[in-house]
Amino acid sequence: MTVASRIDEVFDLDALLEADELAWRKRARAFTRERILPVIDDDWEHAYFRAEVVPALGEAGFLGMMIEGYGCAGAGPVSYGLVAHELEAGDSGWRTLVSVQGSLVMGAIARYGSDDQKEDLLPGMAAGEILGCFALTEPQGGSDPGSMLTIARRDGDEWVLEGRKRWIGLASVADVALVWARVVGEDESAEPVEAGGRAVRGFLVPTETEGFEATPIAGKLSMRASVQCDVVLDHVRVPDAAMLPDAIGMAAPFTCLNDARYGIVWGAMGAARACLDAAIERSVSREVFGGPIGAKQLTQAKLADMLVEFEKGMLLALHLGRLKARGALTPAQVSVGKLNAVREALGIVHTARTILGGDGITAAYPVMRHAANLESVRTYEGTDEMHQLVLGRALTGLSAF
Structure with a gap:
């Protein structure tokens, strides 16, 4: 078996x-x-x-x-x-x-x-x-994209983009960047073009456009087989046709982020499953004190606890998927899933490491790689704290942001 x-x-x-x-x-x-x-x-x-x-x-x-x-x-x-x-x-x-x-x-x-x-x-x-890449997050903003400093100013039939983005996945290898920027008038201090405030708009920018520069972030100890970048937009000119016509305000990128967060609910459980698989295999193949460690009560208790959290995480993911298929999935429900999935996946990964012993820190098993990657997944597309605040607001009706 x-x-x-x-x-x-x-x-x-x-x-x-x-x-x-x-x-x-x-x-x-x-x-x-x-x-x-x-x-x-x-x-x-x-x-x-x-x-x-x-x-x-x-x-x-x-x-x-x-x-x-x-x-x-x-x-x-x-x-x-x-x-x-x-x-x-x-x-x-x-x-x-x-x-x-x-x-x-x-x-x-x-x-x-x-x-x-x-x-x-x-x-x-x-x-x-x-x-493609999705250029939303900024160096000073982090979890607060509403503080966006990147601007878009109309110049004739073109838009000029100025600003900086950080932690933009794939930016240095992408062909097109979806850049989110605040629309302003003739200068940064002018009244906004959009009625009701400095509306955030999305612009499709070919990455070969003059003034667009993406630099991979060096020294990462997580997500090392993928690319995340700093992006500089220095007087980047794009035609009016580059703007997404129906994306107005922060609701647009947030809707996209909720779709991505939904995938994380399932994905984090995949990393957890890989580590649970490794722990089970090692528990029956490694023998100490006269028999396999999987025959020891403490090891079986760890495996049982990991399986329970994995099962709950998968059932929650499936429930959210059925809600999404009906068009009934809410942002608060997505926050439940993202918060739970990454938190419990990290718990499973850390427990698996204890079963693998010293070998668990080597590349012979995927556990340390998944543990390091999940630290990034825990941070991006909403930290634990941000999702807790989303849920707190849903429960109390009071915003603590």
């Missing part, structure tokens, strides 16, 4: 899934086994982003897979969640790429873009031929 079948025997998630959902999971599991796992430890060690995998993700249908048309799969939320789960069981960096490309950039274009923007970009992005 394999490790996976032991987990499935106790926790029969398959009974709750539809045939097409199981098919997507099978495809993603095979992709991870064949394209990610054989090279991920070396890529992570050498901080190497394996760009040649991106078209294969497109060929598999994983990019923008919940979008209808334009070469996208039009799959359901649970199918997407299962793909995110399997990819992150390989490495968080690859689930992050699918999330940035599909949920953030393609999702924004599909929801807020013009017909020309959709036709020009979505088919190529779905195929993995065009790579």
Whole structure:
């Protein structure tokens, strides 16, 4: 009996899934086994982003897979969640790429873009031929994107973008950046162009545009097989047609972020499952004090506790997926999922490390790599504290932001 079948025997998630959902999971599991796992430890060690995998993700249908048309799969939320789960069981960096490309950039274009923007970009992005990045976060802002300093000023039939962004995934390898900026008048102190305030708008900026500079952030001890960047926008000029016509205000990027957070709920549990698998396998193969450590009461208690949290996390992810399919998923519910999934995944990973002993800190097992990656996942797209405040506001009606 394999490790996976032991987990499935106790926790029969398959009974709750539809045939097409199981098919997507099978495809993603095979992709991870064949394209990610054989090279991920070396890529992570050498901080190497394996760009040649991106078209294969497109060929598999994983990019923008919940979008209808334009070469996208039009799959359901649970199918997407299962793909995110399997990819992150390989490495968080690859689930992050699918999330940035599909949920953030393609999702924004599909929801807020013009017909020309959709036709020009979505088919190529779905195929993995065009790579995008989502330039929202700023150095001084962090969890407060409402304090955005990047500006867009109209100059004739063009827009001029000025500002800085930080922790922008894929920016140095992307073909197009979706840049979020506040619209101002003729100068920064002028009255805003948009009625009702300095409206935030999204602009599709080819990364080869003069004045756009993306620099990979060095010295990362997490997410080492993926790329995150500092971005400088120095008098970047784009035509009026670069603006997403239907994205006005912070609600637009926040809607995209909620789609990405939904994928994290499933993905973090994938990292947890990979570590639980490793702990179970090691518990039956490693012998000390006259027998396998899996026969010891303390080890079995740890495994049981990890499985319980994994099961609860997966059931919550499935519940959120069914809500999303009905169009009933709320931002507060997404915050429940993101907060719980990453927090409990880290708990599972840390407990798995204790079962693996000294070998658990080596690349022979994926545990330390997942632990380091999950520290990034815990921070991006809403820290624990921010999601706690979202839930506090939902419960009390009072904002503590």
